[in-house]
Amino acid sequence: MSFSSPAIINNNNSNNNSSSNSNNNTIPSNNGNWQGDLLVKLLLRDRREKAFTDFVNSYNSLVQKLGNFADRNAQLEISEKTATEKHANLSLEVEKLRELGSPVNQKRTAELEQQIQTLKDERAELYKTQGVNAQRLLNLNDVLRNHEEQSKKQQEETQRLTEANQTLTNKVDLHFQVLREKDITIQLLQDELSTLQLELGKIDERMKDLEKENGQLLQRWLKKMNEEAEKMNEANLFYESALEVHAKALEFQSGVVIVDKEFTPAPKSTSLSTTLPSTSLPPPASSPPSTSPNDSNNTSSGYVRARSRSSGPVIIPTIVSRRLTPHDGEIHTIQASTDGNYFATGSADKTIKIFDSTSGQIRQTLSGSIQSIMHVSFNNTSEMIAGASNDNAARLWHLKTGRIRLTLTGHVGKVYSARFNGDSSKVITGSHDRTIKVWDLQKGYCIRTIFSFSSCNDVVPLDDEGTTLVSGHLDNNLRFWDVRSGKDIKELTGIHLGQITSVSVSPDGSKVLTNSRDNTLKLVDLRTYDVEQTFKADGYKTGANWSRSCFSPDGRYVVAGSVDGTVFYWNTQKSKLERTLKEHHNPICGVSWSPHGSQVFSADKDRTVIIWSGGPR
Numbered sequence: 001m002s003f004s005s006p007a008i009i010n011n012n013n014s015n016n017n018s019s020s021n022s023n024n025n026t027i028p029s030n031n032g033n034w035q036g037d038l039l040v041k042l043l044l045r046d047r048r049e050k051a052f053t054d055f056v057n058s059y060n061s062l063v064q065k066l067g068n069f070a071d072r073n074a075q076l077e078i079s080e081k082t083a084t085e086k087h088a089n090l091s092l093e094v095e096k097l098r099e100l101g102s103p104v105n106q107k108r109t110a111e112l113e114q115q116i117q118t119l120k121d122e123r124a125e126l127y128k129t130q131g132v133n134a135q136r137l138l139n140l141n142d143v144l145r146n147h148e149e150q151s152k153k154q155q156e157e158t159q160r161l162t163e164a165n166q167t168l169t170n171k172v173d174l175h176f177q178v179l180r181e182k183d184i185t186i187q188l189l190q191d192e193l194s195t196l197q198l199e200l201g202k203i204d205e206r207m208k209d210l211e212k213e214n215g216q217l218l219q220r221w222l223k224k225m226n227e228e229a230e231k232m233n234e235a236n237l238f239y240e241s242a243l244e245v246h247a248k249a250l251e252f253q254s255g256v257v258i259v260d261k262e263f264t265p266a267p268k269s270t271s272l273s274t275t276l277p278s279t280s281l282p283p284p285a286s287s288p289p290s291t292s293p294n295d296s297n298n299t300s301s302g303y304v305r306a307r308s309r310s311s312g313p314v315i316i317p318t319i320v321s322r323r324l325t326p327h328d329g330e331i332h333t334i335q336a337s338t339d340g341n342y343f344a345t346g347s348a349d350k351t352i353k354i355f356d357s358t359s360g361q362i363r364q365t366l367s368g369s370i371q372s373i374m375h376v377s378f379n380n381t382s383e384m385i386a387g388a389s390n391d392n393a394a395r396l397w398h399l400k401t402g403r404i405r406l407t408l409t410g411h412v413g414k415v416y417s418a419r420f421n422g423d424s425s426k427v428i429t430g431s432h433d434r435t436i437k438v439w440d441l442q443k444g445y446c447i448r449t450i451f452s453f454s455s456c457n458d459v460v461p462l463d464d465e466g467t468t469l470v471s472g473h474l475d476n477n478l479r480f481w482d483v484r485s486g487k488d489i490k491e492l493t494g495i496h497l498g499q500i501t502s503v504s505v506s507p508d509g510s511k512v513l514t515n516s517r518d519n520t521l522k523l524v525d526l527r528t529y530d531v532e533q534t535f536k537a538d539g540y541k542t543g544a545n546w547s548r549s550c551f552s553p554d555g556r557y558v559v560a561g562s563v564d565g566t567v568f569y570w571n572t573q574k575s576k577l578e579r580t581l582k583e584h585h586n587p588i589c590g591v592s593w594s595p596h597g598s599q600v601f602s603a604d605k606d607r608t609v610i611i612w613s614g615g616p617r
Helices: 005-025 034-049 053-100 103-254
Strands: 319-324 331-336 342-347 352-356 362-366 373-378 384-389 393-398 403-409 415-420 426-431 435-440 445-451 456-461 468-473 478-482 487-492 500-505 511-516 521-525 531-535 557-561 566-571 576-582 588-593 599-604 609-613
Touching: 053 103, 103 445, 331 599, 342 373, 352 384, 393 415, 393 426, 403 435, 426 456, 435 456, 468 500, 521 557, 557 588, 557 599, 566 588
Parallel strands: 331 373, 331 588, 373 415, 415 456, 456 500
Antiparallel strands: 319 609, 331 342, 342 352, 352 362, 373 384, 384 393, 384 415, 393 403, 415 426, 426 435, 435 445, 456 468, 468 478, 478 487, 500 511, 511 521, 521 531, 557 566, 566 576, 588 599, 599 609
């Protein structure tokens, strides 16, 4: 039974190979229907995905067979050893039998020798089969290694394609965001167009009403003039008859007949409706009065000069007298009061805090806003404060009571600026909705809406009455407005390469200071509308879209905060950087110079407020 085992194993291998080949080559024929096509495709898919299954199975089968052969070899070696021992014993017996010379023993010896030779042949065949299997195993290892290398390359290619796909996906998302922003811009333009159309319709209606009212007034005036003309005619007739009676009385008393009596009665008045020219119509009541060029309060550019409120010598503060962290949210704005006794901050925690400028103690906390406070400003008496908010409204607080006096609603976008005019009768607000609104505080509603064609980051009145304004916008432009007509006086384009974040008027009212995201400050002459000076420095970068700079009370210096927490001072007379101070560690959102001249207040986004004071003159 041990002699026939190798042949049986070889037959099994051949049968397995033939069955495998027959299975691989058996593919259902196409019967012309979709079931057959689907089955063919599934079989092709299985063949493609299971391309290495036969190799693996063959390898495992060879390994198993090699183990079996090894065991069989061990058994055969044991059998060989046993047979060798038996052969030795038989040889001894043969020798003995040869010595004895028995024919039976000779026959037995021949049989044993034949068995030994058969075992030797079988062992040689096993060694040969083992060598063939080892060579096949090496070949399969090489094939497996090649397939592993191909699989690794395919994985790397898949990873590369995945990264390329992710990059393209990010680009597609970016394009979608750009399209979404453009859609938002288009929607804003459409809303603005609708607003303009609505305003135009209202203006047309108002014009029609004014024309109708003008016609009625004209008719009433003509009627009144006709009545007065008729009364004058009656008076003339009465006067003429009285003179005739008086003349007859004189003639009767003197007995003299007056032959030629010179009498020239007053001319009869005719109807005014036939003599009044059409050009004599009075102007509409809404026409703004013209500004007299001889007004002693006007500058050569037509703007009223603001009066300097400086009450002390102006020095550059260099000493940190107080460091405060009063708010729970990011600070957006800081402003000194007009009397210099207080300063205020507005924050993302929806509150305004009022501080004593000397001690730094909190005097009041004003609440009522629904969103972040973006800008605060005091009125000329420091009795009220205005706050612009992200909830599309501006609010006025009375500081004595700490309560809201008015809430100004009407904008459809975030309000970035709110300022009083000189006599505190009006508040001017600038908004992200591309409008500037003028609010009458006595009436409590908006009396003028100006369409600025770009988001307004800051707006400042140029005179005490608030009839002329200057505003800085998202489109990098500086615009001047006539409130009475609602039209722009001048638009300065190209002075900045980034959006204008703040606008300030010099204490003498002759210049305007602008701060921009292009990391420069510009000084514009209001008489010529030319840029007189440009302030910039290494390391200065504007920290936010609402960062605010300001003049010193005497106009000799300008101050601004940088993104790295440094405060920069420039000299306007020498057009150079005067000093830098670094105490903040986060972007500075705003600075404000006290009217006393010896203090500067600065605030950064990390809720830190610093009071600067002292220093050389």
